[in-house]
Amino acid sequence: MISDIQKKILELKKQDDVLILAHSYQTEDILEVADFVGDSYQLSVMAKNTPNKKVIMCGVRFMAETVKILSPEKEVYLANKTAGCPMAEQMDKEYINSIKKQYPDYAVVAYINTTASLKTVCDVCVTSSSAVKIVERIDNDNILFIPDCNLGAYVKEKVPSKNIMLLDGGCPIHASVTKEEAENALKAHPNAVFLVHPECKNEVVKLSHFAGSTADIMNYVEQSDHKEFIIGTENSIVQHLQFKYPNKKFYMLSKNLICADMRATTLMDLYNCLKGEGGEKIELDEKTIELSRRCIDKMIELGK
Ligand code: 13P
Ligand code: SF4
Numbered sequence: 001m002i003s004d005i006q007k008k009i010l011e012l013k014k015q016d017d018v019l020i021l022a023h024s025y026q027t028e029d030i031l032e033v034a035d036f037v038g039d040s041y042q043l044s045v046m047a048k049n050t051p052n053k054k055v056i057m058c059g060v061r062f063m064a065e066t067v068k069i070l071s072p073e074k075e076v077y078l079a080n081k082t083a084g085c086p087m088a089e090q091m092d093k094e095y096i097n098s099i100k101k102q103y104p105d106y107a108v109v110a111y112i113n114t115t116a117s118l119k120t121v122c123d124v125c126v127t128s129s130s131a132v133k134i135v136e137r138i139d140n141d142n143i144l145f146i147p148d149c150n151l152g153a154y155v156k157e158k159v160p161s162k163n164i165m166l167l168d169g170g171c172p173i174h175a176s177v178t179k180e181e182a183e184n185a186l187k188a189h190p191n192a193v194f195l196v197h198p199e200c201k202n203e204v205v206k207l208s209h210f211a212g213s214t215a216d217i218m219n220y221v222e223q224s225d226h227k228e229f230i231i232g233t234e235n236s237i238v239q240h241l242q243f244k245y246p247n248k249k250f251y252m253l254s255k256n257l258i259c260a261d262m263r264a265t266t267l268m269d270l271y272n273c274l275k276g277e278g279g280e281k282i283e284l285d286e287k288t289i290e291l292s293r294r295c296i297d298k299m300i301e302l303g304k
Contacts, residue, residue, distance in 0.1 A: 002032070005271055009033045012274040019052035020270070021067070023059035024214045025234045025262040028243060030058050030270060039215035040066075040112050041127035045300060047071055056273050058265045060085040065116040068282040069293050079273045080265040081280035088113045090169040091147045093121045099144065099167070106165065107140035110295060111148050113171070116284050120291035122146070123298070128198055129213035130303040132158045137302045150175055154198040154205055174199035177232065177254045182207045185230045189251050195220055196232030196253070204253075208232060221245065234259050 002010075010033055013020055021043050022034035031037050036046045040063060047055060047067035054075045057064035062085055064078040096118060100108065110122035111131070119125065126134045128151060135143060135155050143162050145152035147169030156164040174197055182204045186194060195217045196208035205211050210220055214233055221229060221241055231238045232253040241250045272278030284292075 003029070003267075005267055006033050009267070009271050009274060012271075016054060016274070017052050018054045018056055018274060019047075019050050021046060021055060021057050021059070021063075023063060023262065024218065024240065025236045025259065026058045026265060027236070027263075027267070028240065029267045030265065031240070033267075033270070034058065039127065039129055039213040041129045041213065041303065042215055043067075044070060044112065044127075044296065048300070056270065056279065058270055059083070060088075060261050062088045062113055062115065064282045065284065065292075066112060066296060068284055069116060069119075069289050069296055072284075072286075072289050076282045077273050077279040078282060079279045080269040083261045083264040085113050085171075085261055087111075087147055087169060087171045088115055088118075091118060091167070093118050096121050096146060103142070103144060103165065105140075106142040106144040107138055109135060109138070109143050109145045111146065111151060112296075112299070114147060116288050116292045118146075119295050120288055122295045124302065125295045125299040126155075126303075127213060127299070129216055130299065131155050131198075134299060134302045135159050135162060135164070138162075148199055150201055150205075151198045153202045154211060157202075171199040173234065173257060173259045174232075175201055176256050177201065177204050179203040179207070181254045182232070185251060185253050189228055189230055192228035192230045192249075192251060193220075193224065193226045194230040194232065194253075200232055200253075204232065221248070233257065234262060236262070 020034045022037050044066045048070045056077045058079045060083045068076040108122040112125045112127045143164045149166040150170045152166040194208045198211045228249045230251045235257045238250045
């Protein structure tokens with residue numbers, strides 16, 4: 001049943017013609033009032049194609065920045081201004097420029113989980129759902145893949161024809177899962193299909209039946225006749241899937257798969273942001289937008 005706050009949110013959103021975007025890791029009450037729910041790739045494409053003048057992102061900062069880069073004419077808000085992505089902050093453009101100097105003939109492929117500032121010195125962005133396809137299609141055999149070395153290792157295995165160099169970065173949440181935890185989960189649930197996000201360590205991904213983005217994992221479940229699944233990504237997905245498919249069983253790969261940043265946004269944050277009393281308006285200078293847009297546009301072009 002819809003709550004009073006949710007009703008008010010729906011009224012305000014209609015009145016002010018606001019588009020509410022939510023990453024699938026958000027809580028159920030937020031997903032219920034969002035106009036669109038998806039993984040990073042789907043959210044970026046969605047943002048580009050909507051007529052609304054105002055957009056609120058319930059997710060993390062790099063996602064709101066991506067919306068602003070693709071639609072600079074829109075007012076874009078991050079519903080909770082503290083929601084960052086620790087991985088996105090791991091590398092800055094000075095560091096990457098210094099590596100580029102040493103390897104001038106490498107194409108720099110940036111996971112979308114990076115700051116707008118870092119994207120200005122990269123050649124193309126990828127998301128977890130598009131990384132393999134885009135790396136295959138890049139017109140350069142030498143690739144510097146940043147910042148996630150686990151997603152990078154996954155891509156490297158899938159695209160052996162490319163010379164892929166990795167740096168020491170990654171998602172602290174997904175990378176915390178150990179091989180032992182994965183083996184224990186498989187032992188405890190021998191009939192379950194194990195689905196994993198490629199931000200997990202390679203030794204964990206290797207034990208899975210399928211690796212993909214949050215949307216890929218959810219689509220896999222939708223199309224599968226299996227009854228039990230081990231979910232190797234943020235535990236919110238376990239809850240959403242269990243809610244959607246009450247006759248199937250979903251198990252956490254690890255109880256540590258909790259991203260505090262993705263969980264920071266509440267329904268009240270969204271309500272306050274709609275009222276103009278909270279959240280953060282994303283401001284990026286023209287040069288940053290122009291330069292960072294090139295690699296996001298390239299991602300959309302190569303990801304088709
Ligand atoms: P997706 O591309 O699967 O949405 O990943 C976003 C993310 O932050 C995963 O941790
Ligand atoms: Fe960033 Fe990892 Fe959280 Fe995703 S789960 S937002 S990659 S820290």
